[in-house]
Amino acid sequence: MQAIAVERGRNRPVVVDTERPIPASGEVLVRTLRVGVDGTDHEVISGGHGGFPAGSDALVLGHEAVGVVEDPGDTRFSRGDVVVPTVRRAPGESNEYFARGEPDMAPSGAYHERGIEGAHGFMADYFTSPEESLVTVSRSIAEIGFLVEPLSVVEKALELAAASRSSFTWEPSSALVLGNGSLGLLALALLRQRAEYDRLYCLGRRDRPDPTIDVIERLGATYVDSRETPLGDVADAYEPMDLIFEATGYPKHAFETIEALAPNGVGALLGVPGAQSFEIDGGALHREFVLQNKALVGSVNSNVRHFEAAATALEAFPEWFCDAIVTGVYGLDEFEAAFDDDDTTIKTAVQFSAYEERR
Ligand code: NAP
């Protein structure tokens, strides 16, 4: 079968031939439909994040997959089920985090991430997965099911943020998403579903006309241009925010978020920046945390519960939104286009096979 991999020393994806995997007991063989591409894939390809499986000079890419059960083996699944795999797997023996169903809370070294760190990904004609790492989704989202994984990451971050505000009556009504990439726009659409957020903002650094600004405004949110209004000025220029969701990977945003929050507000940080040094007024930020009861939470990955919530949310997304953000789905013959990263590209996917509902 064919797969898309990045090889050691080469910073671009290539098609490789690999063996079709054979499912072990408790595993499912899945025929891959589509696999999405995100900022993390670009970081993996450039060598800035993740790593090769032990003993391998290539990593099969892809962590945002949707597929159809080809062979359910001895699992609870049935042939034809539409499924989405979670990303983390235990390295060798299982550990307490996996045993609790919370692999997303495992520290570095206690997990592999398929397509990212230490384990091959889903960009192949077929993949296998343990049944506990697969989530069944509605057939109605078979074609956009590759959005479930990134949306599950948003679900988890919002859950962590709300949990940090659970000891008092927190009634947020304003939210700012930092970043107009695919993760930022998915977060904005998810917040739009939540009635309590009647004022939404999204920060980017693009000139009009731009397809992401069109999406932001069609969602009823205000576009904030960080070149005119840096995050540190947002509270004065617009309003202090109850919730800030960071999806830029720009490290200053972690600290400017503290100033941009309203009293009792919370920021969720998701970006994975490289090393960068700059000056901050640590004392002022420390005071702000304490005297204004502010919180910052970091969030990575997600577990089965978040995937299930994400699949439900995705079913209710307006059709125009998915049509607007999925700017390209490419077959293996033109897979390079799925890795283009220009201003007309929002979310792309590679298609390995087409979804045909069984009669
Ligand atoms: P992406 O497509 O690269 O999106 C990042 C967006 O942020 C881009 O649209 C970029 O604008 C914008 N941006 C960057 N710096 C900015 C600045 N200073 N001011 C305004 N806008 C700025 O990446 P993504 O896939 O959406 O992911 C976003 C980040 O989350 C990445 O760092 C990724 O690694 C991380 N991530 C984390 C998790 C997790 O589990 N924690 C999951 C998925 C992704 P331009 O396009 O105009 O340059």
Ligand code: BGC
């Ligand atoms: C993936 C997560 C992963 C994170 C860090 C993200 O793009 O969606 O599943 O945990 O990168 O590698």
Ligand code: ZN
């Ligand atoms: Zn991702």
